[in-house]
Amino acid sequence: MSAGPVKNVVIAGGGTAGWVCAAALIKQFGALISVTLVESDEIGTVGVGESTIPTARTFHDLLGIYEKPFMQAAQATFKLGISFENWARDGDSYFHPFGTVGRGNWMGDFHHFWLKARDAGATEPFGAYSLEQQAAMQNRFATGGQPALSYAYHLDATRYAKFLRSLAEPAGVRRIEGKIRTVVLDPESGDIDALELESGTRIDGDLFIDCTGFRALLIGQTLGVAFDDWGQWIATDRALAVQTESVGPPVPYTRAIAHGEGWRWRIPLQTRTGNGLVYASDFLSDDEACARLLRDIEGTPLFEPRPIRYATGMRAAPWTRNCIALGLAGGFIEPLESTSIHLIQVAVTRLIQAFPFAGMSEAVTARFNAQAVREWEHVRDFIILHYKLTERDDTPFWRRCRDMPIPDSLAERLALFRDAAQAYQGGEDLFRVDSWVSVMLGQRLEPRAWHQLARLVPPEELSRALGDLRHLIGERVASTPMHEAFLKEFCPALESA
Numbered sequence: 001m002s003a004g005p006v007k008n009v010v011i012a013g014g015g016t017a018g019w020v021c022a023a024a025l026i027k028q029f030g031a032l033i034s035v036t037l038v039e040s041d042e043i044g045t046v047g048v049g050e051s052t053i054p055t056a057r058t059f060h061d062l063l064g065i066y067e068k069p070f071m072q073a074a075q076a077t078f079k080l081g082i083s084f085e086n087w088a089r090d091g092d093s094y095f096h097p098f099g100t101v102g103r104g105n106w107m108g109d110f111h112h113f114w115l116k117a118r119d120a121g122a123t124e125p126f127g128a129y130s131l132e133q134q135a136a137m138q139n140r141f142a143t144g145g146q147p148a149l150s151y152a153y154h155l156d157a158t159r160y161a162k163f164l165r166s167l168a169e170p171a172g173v174r175r176i177e178g179k180i181r182t183v184v185l186d187p188e189s190g191d192i193d194a195l196e197l198e199s200g201t202r203i204d205g206d207l208f209i210d211c212t213g214f215r216a217l218l219i220g221q222t223l224g225v226a227f228d229d230w231g232q233w234i235a236t237d238r239a240l241a242v243q244t245e246s247v248g249p250p251v252p253y254t255r256a257i258a259h260g261e262g263w264r265w266r267i268p269l270q271t272r273t274g275n276g277l278v279y280a281s282d283f284l285s286d287d288e289a290c291a292r293l294l295r296d297i298e299g300t301p302l303f304e305p306r307p308i309r310y311a312t313g314m315r316a317a318p319w320t321r322n323c324i325a326l327g328l329a330g331g332f333i334e335p336l337e338s339t340s341i342h343l344i345q346v347a348v349t350r351l352i353q354a355f356p357f358a359g360m361s362e363a364v365t366a367r368f369n370a371q372a373v374r375e376w377e378h379v380r381d382f383i384i385l386h387y388k389l390t391e392r393d394d395t396p397f398w399r400r401c402r403d404m405p406i407p408d409s410l411a412e413r414l415a416l417f418r419d420a421a422q423a424y425q426g427g428e429d430l431f432r433v434d435s436w437v438s439v440m441l442g443q444r445l446e447p448r449a450w451h452q453l454a455r456l457v458p459p460e461e462l463s464r465a466l467g468d469l470r471h472l473i474g475e476r477v478a479s480t481p482m483h484e485a486f487l488k489e490f491c492p493a494l495e496s497a
């Protein structure tokens with residue numbers, strides 16, 4: 001591979017992926033490399049991607065981003081988890097909270113003790129032991145306090161990209177407005193040499209980051225890197241997005257409401273609400289989807305619903321030659337668990353750790369790609385879980401989901417939980433044991449047994465410990481301000497941001 005040192009980084013695309021990457025690279029390596037970003041106002045961005053997970057906070061720490069100005073600029077609200085409605089059965093609901101559920105014990109995960117108590121007649125749901133879930137259900141939120149809440153953000157995607165730009169440009173990122181016409185390859189090596197814009201400007205570089213969204217101009221259209229399609233497991237392939245006026249105080253959680261052929265999101269920001277309908281075009285027409293979305297949203301739409309088509313899957317090798325694909329150019333898994341921005345941020349972090357200052361290395365590239373595949377497959381399995389474990393048979397779509405074959409990696413997890421209530425988080429896995437357990441129980445997967453070590457705790461002692469835990473959570477929640485009041489006090493949205 002190329003022996004030349006890497007000094008000039010060119011980022012193609014200025015959506016969330018492009019600006020996340022630009023801001024992080026300049027912050028970490030400003031004195032060592034030059035970073036140029038090309039974006040086209042005429043093409044614009046995908047304009048969605050508003051719900052995050054707690055890892056966003058770690059990434060912001062890396063960038064030295066203060067929470068208050070970020071929240072104000074992105075008109076953001078806080079998020080404690082996701083409410084899943086109508087998934088296992090029409091009329092059901094469960095919550096996937098951030099943070100820890102219950103209290104661990106050296107003998108085993110909390111859910112074994114909860115299962116034992118339930119077998120003995122206790123009726124409190126698993127989520128009764130989640131501080132985040134209880135706070136969310138009462139619409140309460142504050143930073144600080146003990147025990148601390150684990151949280152993420154709902155943000156305005158366009159304003160977020162602008163905010164990152166406002167950090168990256170003064171730090172040294174050179175932004176060029178223009179449409180890329182040609183990706184110029186070195187005739188001998190096949191590596192990317194430069195981007196040529198419609199204006200005739202040529203931008204040379206050593207490393208190219210493809211953040212051109214679904215177009216995948218560099219990694220797909222030019223280098224022809226294969227796309228591994230996962231549509232056989234995740235049948236949804238279209239979305240309609242629309243913003244509405246707020247109709248009440250913003251809740252500190254995302255809602256994912258299943259319908260006959262997919263699901264609908266509801267993401268509350270400080271100044272408006274983001275809504276969207278995700279659906280499978282094999283089962284629902286675009287017109288029906290639009291009518292359903294407009295029928296079900298609350299609040300006046302601020303514009304016509306915007307259609308988005310997508311394929312689920314990822315590039316077989318997101319780092320190929322001197323090009324790395326980030327964001328939608330690298331792949332897409334629908335936003336049911338709000339994982340896409342996380343996958344961008346974690347890839348950028350890995351790029352920083354493995355930055356090829358001395359030149360491209362096949363070993364470094366191979367490891368980067370192997371880690372990406374493992375991460376993406378893990379997220380994919382977690383999403384499939386929600387569809388596969390449905391008991392709904394009211395539409396052909398849900399019957400297909402229920403009856404479809406699933407990847408072996410997921411089948412193994414389901415068997416472990418069904419047989420022995422076991423769940424685990426592997427080395428590069430995003431989702432923790434509590435996440436798997438919350439969703440598997442929420443989707444009505446009932447374990448046949450729990451770990452017998454839980455028997456070692458006498459029933460009265462267990463009952464007392466669980467009661468104490470609920471009391472502690474109750475007190476903590478009661479002393480937490482209402483979410484809306486905290487937003488107004490701490491980080492009121494800047495209208496002009």
Ligand SMILES: Cc1cc2nc3c(=O)[nH]c(=O)nc-3n(C[C@H](O)[C@H](O)[C@H](O)COP(=O)(O)OP(=O)(O)OC[C@H]3O[C@@H](n4cnc5c(N)ncnc54)[C@H](O)[C@@H]3O)c2cc1C
Pocket residue numbers: 012013014015016017018038039040041043044045046047048049050051052157178179180181211212213214215217239241276308310326327328329335338339340341342344
């Ligand atoms: C329906 C839907 C809902 C989603 N919800 C969530 C969510 O809740 N949470 C989450 O984490 N993620 C979500 N995502 C994913 C999230 O939107 C993306 O991961 C994120 O916005 C990154 O997008 P991007 O920057 O890769 O692409 P884009 O935003 O599409 O940006 C592409 C950039 O490339 C530029 N460009 C393209 N072609 C050219 C050219 N020829 N010349 C110059 N510039 C060019 C464009 O101008 C633009 O700046 C969602 C995605 C979809 C489709």
